[in-house]
Amino acid sequence: MSDCIFCKIAKGEIPSRKAYEDDRILAFYDLDPQAPVHILLIPKTHIAGADELTEENSGVVAHIFCVASRLARELGLENGYRIVNNCGADGGQSVRHLHFHLLGGRSMAWPPG
Ligand code: DGP
Secondary structure (H helix, E strand, O other), X not given: OOXXXXXXXXXXXXXXXXXXXXXXXEEEEOOOOOOOEEEEEEEOOXXXXXXXXXXXXXXXXXXXXXXHHHHHHHOOOOOOEEEEOOOHHHHOOOOOOOOEEEEEOOOOOOOOO
């Protein structure tokens, strides 16, 4: 998607502070961190949101969770962490490119607001 900001970040057209990258996904630090560790994990292929996942395109989600787990371990989040996906307007999704927030380094409230 030519006008998608996360597609541009995935292609390196917009700079980001990378935490991990391979041929399928990119993990980079959130511009507006909500926790001491706040990383976004995205597929490089454009998927607008969790509401556009299918049996065919969802394999990358398992990969994202495995990488998130590895990053959490490497970043010392042994006390726990949260992985968040906001979907659609009511879910608070502001960027329509599937992404998972990896948040850690502080205690999280539940339920979220
Ligand atoms: P969400 O509200 O779930 O759609 O989260 C979008 C997140 O993306 C939000 O926490 C801020 C972050 N974000 C938006 N634009 C940029 C950007 O250009 N660079 C980085 N690093 N993060 C961004």
